[in-house]
Amino acid sequence: MGTVGFIGGKFLPLHQGHVYAITRAACCCDELYVVLSHSEARDRKLCEDAGMAPMPYEVRLRWLSMLTSDMENVHAVAVEDAADSDEHYDWAAGAADIRAKIGKPIDFVFSSEIDYDPIFRQLYPEAKHIVLDPGRSHVPISATRIREEGIFAHWEQIPSVVRPTFVKKVVVVGTESCGKSTLTRHLAKLYNTVHVEEFGRTICEEVGGCETILTEEYFPYIAYGHKMKEYEALKRANKLLFIDTEAIVTQYYSELYTGRTFPVLDEVAREQKYDLWLFLEPDVPWIDDGLRVHGDTSVRQENNHRLKQMLDERGIAYTAIGGTYEDRLRQAMHHVDALLRSTSQSL
Numbered sequence: 001m002g003t004v005g006f007i008g009g010k011f012l013p014l015h016q017g018h019v020y021a022i023t024r025a026a027c028c029c030d031e032l033y034v035v036l037s038h039s040e041a042r043d044r045k046l047c048e049d050a051g052m053a054p055m056p057y058e059v060r061l062r063w064l065s066m067l068t069s070d071m072e073n074v075h076a077v078a079v080e081d082a083a084d085s086d087e088h089y090d091w092a093a094g095a096a097d098i099r100a101k102i103g104k105p106i107d108f109v110f111s112s113e114i115d116y117d118p119i120f121r122q123l124y125p126e127a128k129h130i131v132l133d134p135g136r137s138h139v140p141i142s143a144t145r146i147r148e149e150g151i152f153a154h155w156e157q158i159p160s161v162v163r164p165t166f167v168k169k170v171v172v173v174g175t176e177s178c179g180k181s182t183l184t185r186h187l188a189k190l191y192n193t194v195h196v197e198e199f200g201r202t203i204c205e206e207v208g209g210c211e212t213i214l215t216e217e218y219f220p221y222i223a224y225g226h227k228m229k230e231y232e233a234l235k236r237a238n239k240l241l242f243i244d245t246e247a248i249v250t251q252y253y254s255e256l257y258t259g260r261t262f263p264v265l266d267e268v269a270r271e272q273k274y275d276l277w278l279f280l281e282p283d284v285p286w287i288d289d290g291l292r293v294h295g296d297t298s299v300r301q302e303n304n305h306r307l308k309q310m311l312d313e314r315g316i317a318y319t320a321i322g323g324t325y326e327d328r329l330r331q332a333m334h335h336v337d338a339l340l341r342s343t344s345q346s347l
Contacts, residue, residue, distance in 0.1 A: 013165075017112070021132045057078055091119055164234040169276075178280040248269045
């Protein structure tokens, strides 16, 4: 039987200091258990005190699982406790739960705190306590500091498996030929991140014609395909993800071109979450790119009104943007910068 060790924490959030310690510990024993200690009451209060959204233990366990998925000797497990604060944590009960979860004799206990040595000697007398980077000289960060100063302030210390959880999503919506694709691309360049193209447009280009030739079966596929593009782009996003169009606009086009709506598109729309909605007014010249068919001014205004109505019916709070392309870019940046500031202040 090989040696067994464990390293524990709340991982609220998981950061590169944790990654360093876990990786070092994995090299010191045959089997390493990464133990996520979680308490709904305590963890929720820690997040609330920092002004940030809760981080459910399932999300944190997923981070750990993804981080260690290619480390064959590492197992990520969760152990619940009843503490409502760190001060009220029952170390003896926690040790019993950890032993039960691991189910094997423990040879090593890893941490980054020298002060834990007396309690670990008492609770795990058979194990050796190994302290990793106690002065945090290798990775000068802590979860407490991240919660106090904000995720974005320490983005370089946030592992790639964690970042998608905190990326802010900005969606750009509007009717035909109002500059959605151009603005989405420009914003992604300016904020050094990635964007998601309108998947319906991709399908139109594949079938080789304007949107009016799309039959009913295409629209649910467009909504699903677009969401998968968002999912993949989140993994590569740098704080922000810019998205051209979403499920409500897809439903709008379905209604416009086929005369019917799809319940599945409404379901997708109900589940989607964006941090900022930018609605582009159709007050720039209509451009015939071979895929568009509604260039008449009165029709554009009628379509614009209908899309706004659909957003209003669903309680979507959007920011309308109009004017020249330069005006639109300037206004969009103003609102994105405000989102970033509010995020920094609330995390």
